[in-house]
Amino acid sequence: MKVDPITLEVIRNRLIAASRDIRRTVERAAYSPVLYEVVDFSCGILDSEANLVAETPGLPIFLANLSDAVNATYATIGRENLLPGDIILCNDPYNGGGTHCPDIVVLCPTFFEGEIRGWAAFRGHTVDMGGIYPGGWYSNTTEIFQEGFRLPPVKLVVGGRPNEDVLRLIRANTRVPDAVLGDIRAMIAAVRTGSKRLGEVIERYGLGVTLGAIREILDQGERMSRAAIRRIPNGTYSAEAILDGDGNDDAPLDEKLRLKVTIVVKNEEMTIDFTGTDRQCRGPMNVPLPSTISSARYGFKIVTTPHLPNNEGFFRPLKIIVPEGSFLNPRFPAATAMWPAPTTTIPDVILKVLAPAIPDRVRAGHFGDSMADFIYGTDPRTGKYYVCAEPDGGGYGGKPYEDGESALFSMDLGDTYNVPAEVAEVRYPWRVERFELIQDSGGPGKFRGGLGVRRDYRIIGHKAGLTVTTDRVNYTPPWGLFGGKEAKTNITVVYRRDGREERWRKVSNLPLEPDDVVSFQTGGGGGYGSPLERDPQLVLQDVINGYVSLAAAKAEYGVVLDGQPPKIDLDATKQLRRQMRERSGK
Numbered sequence: 001m002k003v004d005p006i007t008l009e010v011i012r013n014r015l016i017a018a019s020r021d022i023r024r025t026v027e028r029a030a031y032s033p034v035l036y037e038v039v040d041f042s043c044g045i046l047d048s049e050a051n052l053v054a055e056t057p058g059l060p061i062f063l064a065n066l067s068d069a070v071n072a073t074y075a076t077i078g079r080e081n082l083l084p085g086d087i088i089l090c091n092d093p094y095n096g097g098g099t100h101c102p103d104i105v106v107l108c109p110t111f112f113e114g115e116i117r118g119w120a121a122f123r124g125h126t127v128d129m130g131g132i133y134p135g136g137w138y139s140n141t142t143e144i145f146q147e148g149f150r151l152p153p154v155k156l157v158v159g160g161r162p163n164e165d166v167l168r169l170i171r172a173n174t175r176v177p178d179a180v181l182g183d184i185r186a187m188i189a190a191v192r193t194g195s196k197r198l199g200e201v202i203e204r205y206g207l208g209v210t211l212g213a214i215r216e217i218l219d220q221g222e223r224m225s226r227a228a229i230r231r232i233p234n235g236t237y238s239a240e241a242i243l244d245g246d247g248n249d250d251a252p253l254d255e256k257l258r259l260k261v262t263i264v265v266k267n268e269e270m271t272i273d274f275t276g277t278d279r280q281c282r283g284p285m286n287v288p289l290p291s292t293i294s295s296a297r298y299g300f301k302i303v304t305t306p307h308l309p310n311n312e313g314f315f316r317p318l319k320i321i322v323p324e325g326s327f328l329n330p331r332f333p334a335a336t337a338m339w340p341a342p343t344t345t346i347p348d349v350i351l352k353v354l355a356p357a358i359p360d361r362v363r364a365g366h367f368g369d370s371m372a373d374f375i376y377g378t379d380p381r382t383g384k385y386y387v388c389a390e391p392d393g394g395g396y397g398g399k400p401y402e403d404g405e406s407a408l409f410s411m412d413l414g415d416t417y418n419v420p421a422e423v424a425e426v427r428y429p430w431r432v433e434r435f436e437l438i439q440d441s442g443g444p445g446k447f448r449g450g451l452g453v454r455r456d457y458r459i460i461g462h463k464a465g466l467t468v469t470t471d472r473v474n475y476t477p478p479w480g481l482f483g484g485k486e487a488k489t490n491i492t493v494v495y496r497r498d499g500r501e502e503r504w505r506k507v508s509n510l511p512l513e514p515d516d517v518v519s520f521q522t523g524g525g526g527g528y529g530s531p532l533e534r535d536p537q538l539v540l541q542d543v544i545n546g547y548v549s550l551a552a553a554k555a556e557y558g559v560v561l562d563g564q565p566p567k568i569d570l571d572a573t574k575q576l577r578r579q580m581r582e583r584s585g586k
Contacts, residue, residue: 001212005550011201011213015054016422018197019043022122023056025190031182031418032087032127035270035425041124041210043190044047045198046070046216048116051312052320055219059123061343065098065290067312068120069105073153078256084111085160087188091129093336098290099128100336102136102389104184108158108191110198112207120194127179127387130173131337132508134387135374139247139469141284141335149173157188166546175376176387221305226268229305229317232357238262239353241345242274242475247338247506256475257285257327259342261349263421265357272350273321280330284337285471286312292328295343295412296320299350303361319463338506340370341471344410355481363404364397364443365479365527367452368472369490370410371522375457375512377464379429388428390419395442395450395524398484404450404525406437406547418455430457438488438521440549444556445484445527446534451547452488452522455459464512468492468520470505477523484527485556493519531557532577536568 003011007303022043030036042058050070072087072095082088090096102125110118131148142146147231149170156166170184171177202210238261245255255402258267260276274296280286300318303309303410316558322329328342351362371392396404406420409416421432434456434549442449470490472478478487494502497515504510512518539559543566550566553559558577560569 001208003212003216007205007209008213011205011210012054012217014201015045015246016056018120018194018201019045019054021057021197022120022190022194023058025193026075026186027121027126029186029189031179031186032197033423034125034127035183035186037419037423038416040389041122042066043120043194043583045194046119046121048118050119051218051319052264053118053214053311055310057415059412060414061294061340062123062297064294064315066105066123069096069107069121069123069153069289070119073107075268076153077155078114082109082116083159084159086155087157087191088153089156089166089184090151092152093151093288098288100339101131101150102126102135104187105335106184106187106191110195112199112202112484113221113386117202117207118174119349120191120198122191124181124183124187125389127231127389128175128180133467134175134376134465135389135467136283136337137372137374137389137467137469138337138508139467140508141337142282143335144333147284147335147337175385192316194210196235217311218313221311222316224305224308225314226317229265229268229270232265232303232354234265234267235357236262236264237353237357239349241349241382243285243342243345244471244474244505246281247285247469248283257281259349260346261346261353263350263353268582269317269319270300270322271319272300274326274328275321275323276327277323277326279325280327280334284335285338285341286327286330286334287339287342288336289322289329291339291343292322292346293320295346296350296411302347302351303354303358311485312428320505338469339410340372341469344369344412345472347411348513352479359482360400362481363399364445364449364481364484364528366396366404366411366525367394367478367487367523368476368489369470370413371520371525372469373492373520374467375428375430375464375518377462380461386428388419392453392455392520392522393418394522395478395487397525398443398445398447398480398528400528401447401531403448404442406442406450407453408450424457426462429460431460432456432521433458433517433521437547438524441488441524441553442529442547443478443480443485443487443524443527444552445480446529447527448530448534448542449478449484449487449525449527450526452490454519454521456517458517459514461514463514466510466512466518467508468504468506470568472523473505478526480526483530485531487524487526489523491521493521495519532580536570536573540568
């Protein structure tokens with residue numbers, strides 16, 4: 001049924017509002033800060049054929065693979081076996097989960113006239129689903145069986161009644177059952193709300209009009225996507241990044257993982273081909289196929305239609321090739337705990353690949369990792385076990401017209417946040433001793449890269465454990481473009497109470513003693529354009545703000561500053577920049 005434009009826009013926005021209601025419910029009802037503060041989740045409304053129709057801001061890496069969970073539900077439970085009031089849960093990376101064991105998908109079908117007409121979907125991080133150490137995120141696992149309790153699509157709620165058998169299984173397989181089950185109850189309430197909103201749209205406008213609007217929403221997405229591809233010059237483009245091995249921090253420094261991307265643009269279609277990427281690895285740096293596809297779609301969306309609401313139609317002109325048996329499409333039972341590390345780099349490399357074709361629409365490399373950290377132990381104030389999962393923000397690359405952003409979370413994490421210092425100190429037995437931008441961490445350029453962040457926690461009154469998994473340190477730092485320079489890389493430093501200092505990229509279950517300080521230090525973004533072309537006034541302002549040191553202003557940007565407060569010596573700056581250009585031959 002053809003739908004008039006006004007009704008179409010009303011329905012489009014009501015579906016977006018339905019997905020937003022899913023988010024609001026979780027933020028208000030969840031137990032864990034990783035959900036209600038960090039927003040480590042995504043929500044969407046899908047049609048009956050598992051096409052994403054509407055979303056609300058969340059983790060971009062989750063949204064494009066929600067459809068895989070619906071399809072897995074059809075294949076595992078059977079479409080004919082689903083009834084009104086059922087709610088589905090899954091977290092198996094190889095059957096509907098698509099990521100790693102801590103990430104849970106909860107789905108609620110919307111029935112109308114006895115048939116499924118759509119789905120409300122949620123995927124979010126739980127703080128612990130079993131596994132060898134707390135948190136579910138490890139650097140040293142070698143198979144999926146070590147990584148936690150896995151559930152294929154199962155009925156969590158049957159005909160409106162909780163399935164107590166499944167809930168008991170979950171309780172028995174997590175170290176923090178009250179938090180995890182509280183979060184799951186919030187997810188149930190959220191998808192019920194989203195499903196109800198979708199049903200209200202059908203009731204209000206009728207089935208024919210609603211289905212016609214959904215069809216037009218998807219078709220419009222396809223048309224706009226094809227129009228955007230036409231603005232990219234036809235051609236074949238390639239680039240690659242080298243990741244820091246399979247996950248084990250004790251591995252030799254020459255251990256590498258090659259992530260290769262080739263993009264073919266032809267008229268209104270694009271192919272993203274990962275052929276040449278290394279084979280699946282023994283450690284946990286493997287990515288289930290749905291997440292690789294999702295990350296590639298995210299990179300595609302950035303360079304085509306970044307400001308338009310997302311839906312499945314935008315990806316119809318996109319073909320993605322991922323060789324089976326590579327670490328981006330591993331075979332069961334490969335470990336997948338660290339899947340976010342490679343997927344964070346995929347959209348970054350896509351921008352690098354297309355930089356020669358569309359230099360006005362890309363940025364330099366960003367800090368390139370979710371910098372996920374997990375601290376856990378028994379709170380001496382309450383005697384209860386806790387697990388805190390948190391990412392850290394870093395710098396984004398400079399752009400063709402402005403500096404990169406500072407202190408944002410990685411590309412795949414999207415609209416997430418840190419745990420506020422006040423919340424961390426109330427909820428956990430720590431003290432936040434430092435939270436600041438890192439001077440000189442952004443890559444020098446005509447447009448400077450954004451700065452990384454340092455965040456220090458002092459452990460108070462108890463022994464704790466730490467898991468942290470940082471990548472893009474050894475081989476592929478945040479790169480510059482068109483003469484811009486690379487940025488500082490990520491690192492985690494543990495300052496022991498006896499004065500020792502330990503530097504870690506990846507480590508699982510590292511013991512922490514009372515008064516140890518854990519310092520999470522993220523990298524910056526690469527620079528765009530030659531730093532010798534940067535306006536000296538901008539360099540001066542960066543020095544005044546503390547973003548760039550006096551030494552770096554001179555050594556990297558060729559800007560001579562004298563006095564206090566500092567002022568630009570224009571003659572000395574011109575002479576120094578001329579000498580620096582002559583030495584570089586540019």
